[in-house]
Amino acid sequence: MSRFVDRAVVHATAGAGGNGCASVHREKFKPLGGPDGGNGGRGGSVVLVVDPNVHTLLDFHHHPHATAGNGKQGQGGFKAGANAEDTELRVPDGTVVFDEFGDIVADLVGSGTRFVAAAGGRGGLGNAALASSARKAPGFALLGEPGETRKLVLELRSMADVGLVGFPSAGKSSLVAALSAARPKIADYPFTTLVPQLGVVSAGEDVFTVADVPGLIPGASEGRGLGLDFLRHIERCSVLVHVVDCATFESDRDPVSDVQALEDELARYTPALGGDLTDRPRLIALNKIDVPDARDLAEIVTADLTERFGWPVLPISTASRTGLRELSFAMAERVRAHRAAQPVAEPTRAVLRPVAVDDSGFTIEEDRELPGGFVVRGARPERWVRQTSFDNDEAVGYLGDRLARLGVEEALAKAGAEPGCPVTIGDVTFDWEPNTPAGMAVMMGRRGTDARLDRTGRINAAVRKAARADRRRHHTDEELFGPADSADLGSDTDDDEH
Numbered sequence: 001m002s003r004f005v006d007r008a009v010v011h012a013t014a015g016a017g018g019n020g021c022a023s024v025h026r027e028k029f030k031p032l033g034g035p036d037g038g039n040g041g042r043g044g045s046v047v048l049v050v051d052p053n054v055h056t057l058l059d060f061h062h063h064p065h066a067t068a069g070n071g072k073q074g075q076g077g078f079k080a081g082a083n084a085e086d087t088e089l090r091v092p093d094g095t096v097v098f099d100e101f102g103d104i105v106a107d108l109v110g111s112g113t114r115f116v117a118a119a120g121g122r123g124g125l126g127n128a129a130l131a132s133s134a135r136k137a138p139g140f141a142l143l144g145e146p147g148e149t150r151k152l153v154l155e156l157r158s159m160a161d162v163g164l165v166g167f168p169s170a171g172k173s174s175l176v177a178a179l180s181a182a183r184p185k186i187a188d189y190p191f192t193t194l195v196p197q198l199g200v201v202s203a204g205e206d207v208f209t210v211a212d213v214p215g216l217i218p219g220a221s222e223g224r225g226l227g228l229d230f231l232r233h234i235e236r237c238s239v240l241v242h243v244v245d246c247a248t249f250e251s252d253r254d255p256v257s258d259v260q261a262l263e264d265e266l267a268r269y270t271p272a273l274g275g276d277l278t279d280r281p282r283l284i285a286l287n288k289i290d291v292p293d294a295r296d297l298a299e300i301v302t303a304d305l306t307e308r309f310g311w312p313v314l315p316i317s318t319a320s321r322t323g324l325r326e327l328s329f330a331m332a333e334r335v336r337a338h339r340a341a342q343p344v345a346e347p348t349r350a351v352l353r354p355v356a357v358d359d360s361g362f363t364i365e366e367d368r369e370l371p372g373g374f375v376v377r378g379a380r381p382e383r384w385v386r387q388t389s390f391d392n393d394e395a396v397g398y399l400g401d402r403l404a405r406l407g408v409e410e411a412l413a414k415a416g417a418e419p420g421c422p423v424t425i426g427d428v429t430f431d432w433e434p435n436t437p438a439g440m441a442v443m444m445g446r447r448g449t450d451a452r453l454d455r456t457g458r459i460n461a462a463v464r465k466a467a468r469a470d471r472r473r474h475h476t477d478e479e480l481f482g483p484a485d486s487a488d489l490g491s492d493t494d495d496d497e498h
Contacts, residue, residue, distance in 0.1 A: 008064065040074045074123070096156075099150070099151075259309065
């Protein structure tokens, strides 16, 4: 049995970018081949795409997790890693996307509309792209960025021109079935309609859609019954029609109080898409006039409804089809007026937002968890940290150069940072040494090393090699005993000879 789901939670995880490659070209008779490491591929994104053939969010109800593939790692010989394909999720027209804090991030209207729910990570640069005049053969490459992970809430707002508003069993489903080819469920008990039903209605040259939504009861704006599920689907409607049951058996109800109760609930509800439901054009349809008592009641209350609300009142019967033609043309007239008042749709334009001249791209705050520490926040510093392999000294030195050129070091000094204080960028905390990544011209050492970071007491391979060579060579007396001792040794030799 098929189900209609108009709200779902999606956990979108984009793919990570591939790592760059650190490689040096090696070929016979070409000792200085240079770096040839390729860039990593871009990670796949999770994209929501509007599909007119999809009418429910049922797929996301059963499969709430969506994951995209990772980009491939770069290779030597200037071979870039392959980009991962995006994962496309088909959603119905009129889907509204909320973030985990309840804020609207996208309103997907129109076939083919796309929204990147989670962006894939960038691929890391290979050492061929990092080569420069000062660093001719980098011994490192940048890491790929992790993909974005987001929790999103999808809610469907029906795309209908006319919304039918009424109490349960008022005859809304019968009206949609009589006006269009839609066949909603019809029964003689309340809340027969549990999901929205859309029908296409033709009135002369005008064609529009009518939505039959779950019945409304007092307190629906506060969540009673199916109220919120009902009100959500009339936010986009340009015309509202009050369907009033004139043949109800409840003695405490009458058409005027029914319409007033419905209006009170509409006034209390605040659409998530903005606007106000009270400013939509209204029609009142007095239904079931094929019943003699209902026809008499409709004739009595027509004047009261017109005087109190000022909206057109049309008596109808879905059973005998009385008044349906007049109602359809009245709805078409108001839909046509609403469409004419809308601005002409323009194609989407690319918007360029240049960064302000005085925008440094980062901020520095005092760390509340580490006394005397600082936190650097900014898209570029945090991205550079994620791309750095901290087990490679040359990569760390390159990160220091980038931060220094951005002005992070100078800003930390102005903020009162002292050498050795903890500084956090992204998920990495390190001790700040202002003289280490100074950004100045430094004579490059072996690949994968940085002379500015050789501050540990550990003896590296070059020092051990020099000490071993020094032990093996022949030493003079002055080197072994010093100048004074070597002179005494020479005089003793002379005395012995005499």
